[in-house]
Amino acid sequence: MAIHSITVTVNGSREYLTVPSHVTLLQMLRERLALTGTKNGCEAGECGACTVLVDGEPVNSCMMLAVEADGREVTTVEGLAREGQLSPLQEAFVAHNAVQCGFCTPGVLISARALLERNPHPSGEEIREALVGNLCRCTGYLRIVQAVQAAAEEGGAK
Amino acid sequence: MTNEGLPSALTSDPVGKGVPRIDAYEKVTGAAVFADDMQFGPGLYYGRLVRSSYAHALIKRIDASKALEMPGVKAVVTGRDVNTRIGLYLIDRPIFPTDRVRVVGEPVAGVVATSEEIADEAARLVEVEYEELPAVFDPVEAAQPDAPLLHPDLGKYEVANFIFPQPGTNISEHFKLRKGDVESAWPKCTAIVEGTFRLPRIQHVPIEPHVAVSLWEPSGNVTLWTCSQSPFAQRDLIAQSLDIPHGNLRVVSPYVGGGFGGKAGVSTEVYAVVLARAVKGHPVKLRMTREEEFFGTTTRQSLVAHTKIGCDADGNLLAMETAYYFGGGAYNDYGVNIARAAGYSCTGPYDIPNVKGDSYCVYTNEPIGSAMRGFGMPEIHWGIEQIMDQLAEKIRMDPAEFRRRNCVRTGDTILTGMTMPAIDLVACIDKVTEAIRWGTKEEASAPHKKRGKGVAIMWKAPAMPPNPGSSAIVRFNEDATLNVEVGAQDLGQGAFTVVAQMAAQVLGVPYEWVRVSVPVDTKYSPYEWQTVASRITWSTGNAVKAAAEDARRQILEIVADHWDEEPEDLDIKGGKVISYKSEQEQTLKDMVIYGLPNENFEGWKGGPIVGQGRFMPTYVTNLDFETGQGTRAVVHYTVGAQAVDLEIDTETGQVEVLKIASAYDVGKAINPDLVMAQIEGGAVHGMSSAFEVLRFDEAGRPLNSSFVDYRIATSVDAPKEIHGDFVETPLEDGPWGARGVGEHVMVQTAPAMANAIYDALGIRFSALPLSAEKIFLALEERERAGG
Numbered sequence: 045m046a047i048h049s050i051t052v053t054v055n056g057s058r059e060y061l062t063v064p065s066h067v068t069l070l071q072m073l074r075e076r077l078a079l080t081g082t083k084n085g086c087e088a089g090e091c092g093a094c095t096v097l098v099d100g101e102p103v104n105s106c107m108m109l110a111v112e113a114d115g116r117e118v119t120t121v122e123g124l125a126r127e128g129q130l131s132p133l134q135e136a137f138v139a140h141n142a143v144q145c146g147f148c149t150p151g152v153l154i155s156a157r158a159l160l161e162r163n164p165h166p167s168g169e170e171i172r173e174a175l176v177g178n179l180c181r182c183t184g185y186l187r188i189v190q191a192v193q194a195a196a197e198e199g200g201a202k
Numbered sequence: 203m204t205n206e207g208l209p210s211a212l213t214s215d216p217v218g219k220g221v222p223r224i225d226a227y228e229k230v231t232g233a234a235v236f237a238d239d240m241q242f243g244p245g246l247y248y249g250r251l252v253r254s255s256y257a258h259a260l261i262k263r264i265d266a267s268k269a270l271e272m273p274g275v276k277a278v279v280t281g282r283d284v285n286t287r288i289g290l291y292l293i294d295r296p297i298f299p300t301d302r303v304r305v306v307g308e309p310v311a312g313v314v315a316t317s318e319e320i321a322d323e324a325a326r327l328v329e330v331e332y333e334e335l336p337a338v339f340d341p342v343e344a345a346q347p348d349a350p351l352l353h354p355d356l357g358k359y360e361v362a363n364f365i366f367p368q369p370g371t372n373i374s375e376h377f378k379l380r381k382g383d384v385e386s387a388w389p390k391c392t393a394i395v396e397g398t399f400r401l402p403r404i405q406h407v408p409i410e411p412h413v414a415v416s417l418w419e420p421s422g423n424v425t426l427w428t429c430s431q432s433p434f435a436q437r438d439l440i441a442q443s444l445d446i447p448h449g450n451l452r453v454v455s456p457y458v459g460g461g462f463g464g465k466a467g468v469s470t471e472v473y474a475v476v477l478a479r480a481v482k483g484h485p486v487k488l489r490m491t492r493e494e495e496f497f498g499t500t501t502r503q504s505l506v507a508h509t510k511i512g513c514d515a516d517g518n519l520l521a522m523e524t525a526y527y528f529g530g531g532a533y534n535d536y537g538v539n540i541a542r543a544a545g546y547s548c549t550g551p552y553d554i555p556n557v558k559g560d561s562y563c564v565y566t567n568e569p570i571g572s573a574m575r576g577f578g579m580p581e582i583h584w585g586i587e588q589i590m591d592q593l594a595e596k597i598r599m600d601p602a603e604f605r606r607r608n609c610v611r612t613g614d615t616i617l618t619g620m621t622m623p624a625i626d627l628v629a630c631i632d633k634v635t636e637a638i639r640w641g642t643k644e645e646a647s648a649p650h651k652k653r654g655k656g657v658a659i660m661w662k663a664p665a666m667p668p669n670p671g672s673s674a675i676v677r678f679n680e681d682a683t684l685n686v687e688v689g690a691q692d693l694g695q696g697a698f699t700v701v702a703q704m705a706a707q708v709l710g711v712p713y714e715w716v717r718v719s720v721p722v723d724t725k726y727s728p729y730e731w732q733t734v735a736s737r738i739t740w741s742t743g744n745a746v747k748a749a750a751e752d753a754r755r756q757i758l759e760i761v762a763d764h765w766d767e768e769p770e771d772l773d774i775k776g777g778k779v780i781s782y783k784s785e786q787e788q789t790l791k792d793m794v795i796y797g798l799p800n801e802n803f804e805g806w807k808g809g810p811i812v813g814q815g816r817f818m819p820t821y822v823t824n825l826d827f828e829t830g831q832g833t834r835a836v837v838h839y840t841v842g843a844q845a846v847d848l849e850i851d852t853e854t855g856q857v858e859v860l861k862i863a864s865a866y867d868v869g870k871a872i873n874p875d876l877v878m879a880q881i882e883g884g885a886v887h888g889m890s891s892a893f894e895v896l897r898f899d900e901a902g903r904p905l906n907s908s909f910v911d912y913r914i915a916t917s918v919d920a921p922k923e924i925h926g927d928f929v930e931t932p933l934e935d936g937p938w939g940a941r942g943v944g945e946h947v948m949v950q951t952a953p954a955m956a957n958a959i960y961d962a963l964g965i966r967f968s969a970l971p972l973s974a975e976k977i978f979l980a981l982e983e984r985e986r987a988g989g
Contacts, residue, residue: 080238083236088910143226144696145408146230181887184920
């Protein structure tokens with residue numbers, strides 16, 4: 045089992061880690077950095093609960109090896125609020141009651157953030173398309189779509 | 203919103219207002235802790251279950267020697283180490299069986315190792331030798347006298363006094379309902395519709411898989427950390443099963459990532475405890491994979507319903523005869539009460555004078571059937587609500603009108619002999635038919651598509667023992683913020699928000715001053731039976747209201763004494779005690795902990811304010827075994843209506859639900875926004891459930907245990923329009939009149955869809971799922987037949 049030394053910038057902080065080859069980015073975040081906001085729902089790239097941004101692109105972190113993140117920038121749900129101040133997207137999720145059990149929420153927020161970065165004014169249809177990989181069993185998605193739309197009107201992802 | 207926990211706006215008198223969720227900030231920042239997020243340090247071990255590969259077989263031999271030789275393996279536990287059973291209503295489930303397995307995936311042993319990978323590898327090395335037995339999967343077949351018998355010891359199992367198993371058969375519960383005389387009523391019917399309706403097994407599919415961590419300390423104190431709807435019921439059942447004093451077993455449940463009934467009762471949690479017992483002093487984590495989640499936790503039972511209903515020429519329902527066969531799976535420790543609930547509510551929300559109902563829970567060699575959102579009601583309404591449409595068609599009456607005429611009303615003597623508490627189902631029907639533009643034919647979006655509308659109504663009572671209790675504690679902090687402690691759980695439905703609103707309302711403080719103590723911890727939280735049955739807003743709500751009233755009484759007595767006034771003349775507003783008589787004011791923060799000084803500081807009065815409250819329904823009565831008749835079968839019913847507008851692609855058979863309109867009588871919406879969130883989410887859950895099916899091969903092996911093969915509704919599947927509404931007919935013993943609505947919101951969605959599909963295509967589907975393939979083949983078939 046090969047061990048690799050990697051450097052990953054996570055939520056703006058540089059992390060130096062040694063990881064075995066088979067460790068996933070999800071395991072690295074949750075078990076090594078205790079960033080447990082990113083959730084493990086299936087470990088098969090199917091539910092989206094573990095979505096994070098890698099160099100700005102949404103990725104199922106259970107499907108990426110930690111070594112592949114070497115030298116790259118990772119953003120997790122913990123990186124969305126700044127000094128306790130929620131991002132407009134997070135504010136909108138609170139205001140629209142787009143959260144129920146909250147287990148899918150981190151992944152949904154990250155996918156929505158990625159969408160607004162590449163398309164600051166998405167239609168409802170585009171929001172639904174962008175979130176198709178994030179399963180939610182509680183909300184029925186309606187309020188999530190409304191929250192993303194409201195955040196877009198407020199001025200986007202930041 | 204809150205920054206650093208400091209609210210910027212304050213909400214007074216919050217009951218009835220759509221305040222933001224109390225847990226929203228934590229949940230959008232990733233700070234909310236779920237069971238898998240808890241940290242246990244380097245001493246943590248990992249468990250893995252060895253599962254049966256046969257649906258029904260005798261266990262001849264279990265050999266763990268190879269597994270035990272593997273480096274990193276700490277223990278292997280089998281039925282020889284824990285030869286005991288567990289169950290809520292019927293104690294039929296061995297933790298690890300020693301004689302036989304009854305379902306593919308049944309745990310026969312558990313492995314503890316220093317890593318998940320090693321545990322996984324070692325579990326494969328445990329050798330189990332089986333002798334296969336004939337298996338049975340269909341509940342009707344399994345109920346026959348010559349079916350392979352799953353539980354020869356059924357007569358020896360301990361059972362609740364309202365459950366009636368039939369030893370020597372696979373029937374674990376038979377509920378009988380007899381009202382009037384159906385035989386003499388049939389000749390008076392102008393229209394009679396009879397049919398067999400089937401629902402397959404489906405799964406709850408919470409996005410958070412089951413995770414349990416347990417530590418068995420050498421002292422004998424045991425802790426179980428898990429995502430649980432039922433920390434207290436789990437403590438009770440596990441303590442009884444493993445003979446642990448209740449006070450030594452502590453169950454801690456942080457936030458639950460979706461439950462839907464799948465995290466109620468005991469499913470896999472007990473395994474973490476028995477594995478931890480084998481490695482005392484080390485916490486052991488047992489995490490279900492997504493694959494295991496589908497077949498190795500619990501499922502919704504299958505149902506075969508034979509139902510016959512008749513009405514007269516004016517559309518008055520006269521008689522109903524029904525037999526429900528629930529496919530209970532290998533163990534029915536919880537499922538028996540689903541069959542019972544389906545029995546005492548077997549007519550659905552209708553006033554029918556003559557009823558003969560039989561509801562059976564039947565052992566089958568399938569995954570364990572247990573509670574799932576709606577608890578028997580989605581299952582029985584699937585057939586009932588289609589037959590109502592068929593009857594209406596036969597006598598040429600509008601199906602909505604047919605329902606208005608026959609639906610249950612306040613004061614009716616319902617099928618069990620109980621008087622129906624106040625509800626307004628007609629208002630719900632009116633609201634959804636208006637919202638869906640009932641009676642207006644809509645244009646399909648393309649020539650190869652067909653569009654239709656359907657309506658369905660429902661009822662459901664909290665299905666539980668007669669006397670499940672709730673309790674609550676309200677205690678103030680120095681600055682007059684306060685903590686509400688409950689043993690009820692927030693599964694996403696918003697329980698913590700609602701109890702905070704209630705406490706704030708009673709105590710005259712802003713909502714933002716209230717904290718709810720999390721996680722739920724049986725060592726510190728007051729007792730709660732289970733977070734199930736849509737009972738929390740009502741039952742826990744009553745307890746919280748009582749606790750807040752207790753605290754309020756203490757406050758007013760102290761201040762009245764201080765001012766030499768009567769408590770009746772005082773009130774609390776905006777965090778201050780005020781006197782309507784003397785117009786004096788006293789801020790809470792200056793008295794809720796330290797009390798108030800007597801004149802010239804000649805001593806003090808008062809002290810830390812702690813209010814306590816409890817609630818338990820005391821009025822539910824037994825039902826007669828032969829007739830199901832009794833004074834009060836249940837605490838109350840919640841009723842509602844849904845209407846669906848959909849279209850079907852005739853080239854693919856694909857159904858697209860365009861709009862769902864729902865309305866429920868919630869008594870009082872403590873938080874209208876959360877009620878609407880339940881209604882919307884439930885409608886999509888209900889829609890999704892109509893397409894879901896757990897598939898098995900002929901040997902009972904699961905075929906679709908992944909999100910790819912078992913599809914749940916995604917963001918693009920959800921209807922573009924979800925219309926929610928509610929009616930508020932106060933419940934006599936509800937807090938502010940409130941009753942629950944969490945489960946009801948998905949009960950009748952599938953039959954409403956089936957009725958809409960019939961409206962569009964003129965074809966009826968009596969078996970779920972409503973798969974594109976099934977619909978396409980039915981269209982082909984009709985074309986071949988020249989229809």
